[in-house]
Amino acid sequence: MLSRIKSHFELKTFTLIISIFIAVQSCQERTPSGSHSLPTQRDVNRSMEDINRQMALEEDAVIEGYAERRGWDLIKTGTGLRYMIYESNEAGETAIDGQIVTLEYKVSLMDGAEIYSSDDDGPRSFKIGQDNVESGLHEAMTYLKLGDKARIILPSHLAHGLTGDNNKIPPRSTVIYDVELIGLR
DSSP states (O other), X not given: OHHHHHHHHHHHHHHHHHHHHHHHHHTOOBOTTSOBOOOOHHHHHHHHHHHHHHHHHHHHHHHHHHHHHHTOOOEEOTTSOEEEEEEOOTTSOBOOTTOEEEEEEEXXXXXXXXXXXXXXXXXXXXXXXXXSSOHHHHHHHTTOBTTOEEEEEEOGGGXXXXXXXXXXXXXXXXXXXXXXXXEEO
């Protein structure tokens, strides 16, 4: 089912790109010699912005459906990140920018494939706001307290974007983290 949704999503994206290209080409003014002028950089940028916006809306709808089918009550932030603290440590210290967090984690894709985990690779530590990890993971840590367990969904633009991680995460993939914040300093 998920592969069918993803395939439909990719087909719609391709169709949108072709449609915008044709629209830009057909709207060009004719030069005095009767030939078409090339689109301006502004036209290309505007078209790409429209494509990116449409792709983000489509990915957002897929994520919503995914969470809904699982009955997850997620909080959505302004960036599109979604998270759900399913085991809270009310007395725990809240993580803030500049602190080093240590996580037990499982990372999976929307098709259910688990791709990374602390069981295999050991706990993960990084400095919030400064280390080279997914931008969405930095943001998510600031919503957690020491001892919290949470489910986090990173849309592709907050995960590994258009390229993936050149290993197990394909291009334009939504990434799901299941984490426990076990260290904070």
